[in-house]
Amino acid sequence: MTKKAWGGRFQGEALEWVDAFNASIHFDKVLIEKDITGSIAHATMLAAQGIITGEERDQIIEGLKAVLDDYDAGRLEFSVQHEDIHMNVEHALISKIGEVGGKLHTARSRNDQIATDMHLYIKEKAYEIIESIETLQYTILNLAKENIHVVMPGYTHLQRAQPVLFSHHIMAYFWMLKRDKDRFNDSLARIDLSPLGAGAISGTTFDIDREQTQELLGFSDIYQNSMDAVSDRDYIIETLSNISLVMVHLSRLSEEIIFWMSEEANFVQLSDQFTTGSSMMPQKKNPDMAELIRGKSARTTGALTSMLMLVKGLPLTYNKDLQEDKEGVFDAVTTVTGSLRIMTGMLETMTINEDVLEQTVEKDFSNATELADYLVEKGVPFRKAHEVVGELVLKCINDSKYLKDLSLAEFQAHHPSIDEDIYTVLTPKVVVDRRKSLGGTGTEAVEKQLSAAEATLSI
Numbered sequence: 001m002t003k004k005a006w007g008g009r010f011q012g013e014a015l016e017w018v019d020a021f022n023a024s025i026h027f028d029k030v031l032i033e034k035d036i037t038g039s040i041a042h043a044t045m046l047a048a049q050g051i052i053t054g055e056e057r058d059q060i061i062e063g064l065k066a067v068l069d070d071y072d073a074g075r076l077e078f079s080v081q082h083e084d085i086h087m088n089v090e091h092a093l094i095s096k097i098g099e100v101g102g103k104l105h106t107a108r109s110r111n112d113q114i115a116t117d118m119h120l121y122i123k124e125k126a127y128e129i130i131e132s133i134e135t136l137q138y139t140i141l142n143l144a145k146e147n148i149h150v151v152m153p154g155y156t157h158l159q160r161a162q163p164v165l166f167s168h169h170i171m172a173y174f175w176m177l178k179r180d181k182d183r184f185n186d187s188l189a190r191i192d193l194s195p196l197g198a199g200a201i202s203g204t205t206f207d208i209d210r211e212q213t214q215e216l217l218g219f220s221d222i223y224q225n226s227m228d229a230v231s232d233r234d235y236i237i238e239t240l241s242n243i244s245l246v247m248v249h250l251s252r253l254s255e256e257i258i259f260w261m262s263e264e265a266n267f268v269q270l271s272d273q274f275t276t277g278s279s280m281m282p283q284k285k286n287p288d289m290a291e292l293i294r295g296k297s298a299r300t301t302g303a304l305t306s307m308l309m310l311v312k313g314l315p316l317t318y319n320k321d322l323q324e325d326k327e328g329v330f331d332a333v334t335t336v337t338g339s340l341r342i343m344t345g346m347l348e349t350m351t352i353n354e355d356v357l358e359q360t361v362e363k364d365f366s367n368a369t370e371l372a373d374y375l376v377e378k379g380v381p382f383r384k385a386h387e388v389v390g391e392l393v394l395k396c397i398n399d400s401k402y403l404k405d406l407s408l409a410e411f412q413a414h415h416p417s418i419d420e421d422i423y424t425v426l427t428p429k430v431v432v433d434r435r436k437s438l439g440g441t442g443t444e445a446v447e448k449q450l451s452a453a454e455a456t457l458s459i
Contacts, residue, residue: 023080027327031085032071034120036064038113038196039089041216043104045209052103060104063097064089084323085117086110107208109200111230111318116196118326120217122239123191125333126184132340133181133246134457139347140174141453143167148443148450151428152267152357153366162369163361163428166352167450168441174453176249183242191235194219198229201317231317233307233325240304240329243336247297250339254290257346261287266356271349274342289346293339300335303328361428363402365393370431371403371422378417388415 040061047057067089070076082088087110094101144167154164194217197203197210203226214222223229260267270287278284306328310321368389375385392414396402404426411418424430435442439449 020080022083024084024323024326025078025080025082025088027330028085028114028117029078029088030330031117031121032089033068034117034124035085035089035113036068037120038116038213038217039064039104041213042108042196044216045212046103046106048212049207049209051106051206051208056100056103059097059100060093063093063101066096067092084110084114086113107197107199107204107206109198109230111200112195112198112226115198115230115232116194116217118236119191119193119195119219122235122329123188125337126188126191126239129243129246129333129336129340130181130184132337132344133177133184136340136344136347137174137177137181137453137457139344140170140177141450141457143347143350144171144174144446144450147352147354148446150352150354150357151361151432153360153364154441160364160366162441163366163431164441165432165443165446166357168446171446171449171453173249173253176252177246178453178456180242180246180249183245187235187238187242189220190238192220193229193235194222195229195232198223198226201230202226227317231314231322233311233322236325236329237304237307237311240300240307240332243332244297244300244304246336247293247300247339250343251294251297253343254287254294257290257350258287258294261290267353267360269351269353270346271351273349274346289342293342296335296339300332303332358428362404365396365403367403367426367428367431368393370425370434373434374422374425375415375417380415380417 043052043057043060043064046052047054052060067076070092076092078088079091082091090101090105093104147166147170150166151163152166152169153160154162154169194210194214196213196217197208210222223232257268257270259265261270270285270290272285274287274289275285276288278286307325310324314321371392372382372385372389375388376382380388392403392406392411395410395414396406404423408418408420408422411422425434433442433444436444438445440446
């Protein structure tokens with residue numbers, strides 16, 4: 001059995017299956033680069049403070065780089081007996097450079113070491129997610145520009161409500177994603193903190209320089225309380241919350257795409273690259289990627305809930321429970337980055353069935369509000385106008401007609417203020433373009449929206 005790094009006060013050895021249960025190396029090995037980066041900064045600081053010699057620092061740093069090279073080349077073997085990424089790296093380092101490798105852990109605990117690794121990891125992934133969100137925003141913006149002329153039904157309660165520009169509809173997701181991106185950018189202030197040097201709980205008796213390691217690791221600020229530094233997982237919870245909101249927004253868009261692609265709607269067609277077939281029904285073309293994104297939103301929400309439950313009853317400071325903070329966030333990061341990439345590809349290759357959309361808005365009552373507004377402009381109180389139009393819609397339903405099919409005499413029988421121009425007013429494109437108010441669906445308003453959206457992007 002391999003002697004544990006903490007095994008001095010123990011006489012017995014853990015059973016193999018207990019070691020396996022206790023270990024985290026099977027998932028935290030993804031932190032190896034961050035762990036070595038933090039260790040190099042720590043060794044550099046120890047030498048600068050005269051705690052180790054310059055020669056020892058150089059040996060340790062070269063050894064750490066060699067361990068990382070072994071990992072990259074697939075030569076590094078991990079063991080559950082060394083529990084985690086920290087002890088596995090330390091064991092490999094000592095195997096390479098001898099006992100001097102054991103000096104690396106001076107003035108440091110695994111408690112501040114793992115916190116440092118996770119801050120570095122979350123910071124890197126936050127920037128990657130921000131970049132992926134922005135890529136999807138560009139795709140949405142381009143899709144909106146290319147289809148600025150396309151009119152489609154707008155829905156409330158999944159019932160046709162008013163005609164809108166497709167561009168206006170799809171741009172709603174651009175602004176959702178902007179808020180997502182803003183949340184990630186805002187959270188960086190709490191992610192970009194250095195816990196290194198906090199020790200196990202109370203700092204250290206050694207004359208360390210935490211500001212130096214903060215600078216070496218590129219953190220913008222530093223934890224002012226050692227107990228907070230090693231026990232804080234707010235930044236992980238916040239990241240999972242941000243990821244969950246991104247996934248909820250992607251799930252909503254996925255649901256739209258699934259509906260739009262159905263034969264009942266037939267508003268869009270997805271590329272073969274992002275659809276699958278049926279093993280039994282040869283005619284099927286299923287929007288499986290959109291469905292998977294919708295389903296995977298449950299995973300990220302579950303990870304957030306698990307993390308909240310994990311920390312809700314923990315006393316200060318470090319507890320072994322916190323080993324469970326990693327798998328969920330690793331999975332959530334993989335899930336959201338993959339989902340953003342898939343959604344970007346789906347939208348880039350999606351075909352809009354313009355003819356179908358045009359026919360759809362010609363054969364519904366989504367222009368009814370326009371008729372009510374028309375009457376209001378003639379001086380009719382809105383409540384009276386609403387009643388008149390409701391009666392006209394009921395007449396159309398009973399007669400199997402739409403509003404534009406009514407004769408002028410039929411219109412005027414319900415209200416004498418209705419004139420011949422009503423047929424132009426009820427045309428879907430006119431209905432849309434009359435909505436010029438800021439944030440509205442009129443072409444003029446949407447063009448201003450697109451300009452505003454473009455101005456929010458960093459490039």
